[in-house]
Amino acid sequence: MASRPVVQEKTRGNNIGGKQKNVRAEGRNRRALGDIGNLVHAPSVEGKPQTQISRPITRSFCAQLLANAQAAAEKNSKKPLPEVVIGVVGKEGALKDAHQKKEFVKLKKEAVIVISPDEDEKSQRSARKSSKKTGKTLTGILTARSKAACGISKKQKDPIVNIDAADVDNELAAVEYIEDIYKFYKLAENDAQVRDYMDSQPEINSKMREILVDWLVEVHKKFDLMPESLYLTINIVDRFLSMRTVSRRELQLIGISSMLIACKYEEIWAPEVSDFIAISDNAYIREQVLLMEKAILGKLEWYLTVPTPYVFLVRYAKASVPADQEMESMAFFFAELGLMNYSTIIQYCPSRLAAAAVYAARCTLNKTPLWNETLNHHTGYSEDQLMECAKFLVQFHSGAAENKLKAVLRKYSNPDRAAVALFPPARNLIPA
Incomplete structure (x- = not known):
């Protein structure tokens, strides 16, 4: 029997680019690894793409997954630990449960309570309110009733009165700049403050100065000069005496020369040199007055402002609302x-002396309250800061009748100045 020839089967295919492409798929009887069902697909966590695990789930691999999950949970303690549900692989690599062909790592859901900031704040407020006692105590009720029966109530601070409201249309009042002007005055008053000079004057003392000022008050009244001229005259006298040693005979000459300078600075029609010579009973000649005037201006370096x-005093008396002639005259007194x-003069600066004069005047006239927020605002001094100086001024008032120097007393006993010098001294400022 002849043998059949063995014919080799030709391979079918097309040559593309010099290479042969096989049509028959190799390993038709194989099953794809993804169809076995023993793979685990991890779910995406926080928007990350899923990572496919491409190895069979064995017990050692399962333990490794649990360890990795616990390590990730420790790094982020805020996130709950994932609960891994994995099928158990038998000896032959098949799952025991047919319904668990494709299992996923399931994250254990925990109940999270979200509290908004507004709700949190409201809850804290409600807790505070609940912790506090809402009911009034019997002691508090009885105390409030006692105060109401006695007329005692909790008073609010007095509002600050606008003392410049009436001068808004007055261009000469300079309402827009008045606060800045007095701030500058407060800064500049220290430069013009007179130091203690009486120890450096061998021939004069404080009593002689007091006699000179009393005489200058009389001359000022005789010439009917502006109030500014008197205050500037005394300032020039004290500043010059603090810079130069003078004899007793020159003291009156310094007084009339200082008033001549002040009148030229403040007055529209200043008295002439001959007027001052006549009022000093011709004690000096014209050349002496002019030479002393020149010497004073040279020592002061022409600093008169x-x-x-x-x-x-003008500002503080205006702040003592309601301002009237009686109150203003008493403050100037x-x-x-x-x-x-x-x-x-040596101990207190000009602003404190003026504020103390207003306070002493209010105490003498029994104004209520003795000091208020408006005066505190405009003067910059409290009642306690003015008490010591005000007591000195009231002592001068109480002893004015027995004092031999009565120029100021006579000046303010005139009805034109409301006769304020005749008022009894303030009892609350006289030491017991």
Whole structure:
């Protein structure tokens, strides 16, 4: 029997680019690894793409997955630990449960309570309110009733009165700049403050100065000069005496020369040199007055624009609302009493002396309250800061009748100035 020839089967295919492409798929009987069903697909966490695990799930691999999940949970303690549900692989590599062909790592869901900031704040407020006692105590009720029966109530601070409201249309009042002007005065008053000079004057003392000021008050009244001229005259005298040693005979000459300078600075029609010579009973000649005037201006370096107590007194008397002639005259009376006393001029600056004069005037006239927020605002001084100086001024008032120097007393006993010098001294400022 002849043998059949063995014919080799030709391979079918097309040559593309010099290479042969097989049509028959190799390993038709093989099953794809993805169809077996023992692979685990991890779910995407926080938007990350899924990572496919391409190895069979064995017990050792399952333990490794659990360890990795616990390590990730420790790094991020805020996230709950994932609960891994994995099928168990048998000896032959098949899953025991047919319904668990494709299992995923399931994240254990925990109940999370989200509290908005508004709700949190409201809850805290409600907790605070609940912790506090809402009911009034019996002691508090009885105390409130007692205060109401006695007329005692919790008073609010007095509002600050606008003392410049009436002068808004007055261009000469300079309402727009008045606050800045007085701030500058407060800064500049220290430069013009007179130091203690009486120890450096061998021939004069404080009593002689007091006699000179009393005489200058009389001359000022005789010539009917502006109030500014008197305050500037005394300031020039004290500043010159603090810079130069003078003899007793020159003291009156310094007084009339200083008033001549002040009148030229402040007055529209200043008295002439002959007028001052006549009022001093011809004690000096014209050349002496002019030479002393030149010497004073040279020592002061022509510095005459100084804040005297007068500039502060005008403002503070205006702040003592309601301002009237009686109140203004009383304040000027105390200020001029302070000008005569040497220790007062040396110890207190012009602004404090003016504020103390207003306070002493309010105490003498029994104004209520004695000091208010408006005065505190405009003067910059509290009631306690003015008490010591005000007591000195009231002592001068109480002893004015027995004092031999009565120029200020006579000046303010005139009805034109409301006769304020005849008022009894303030009892609350007289030491017991």
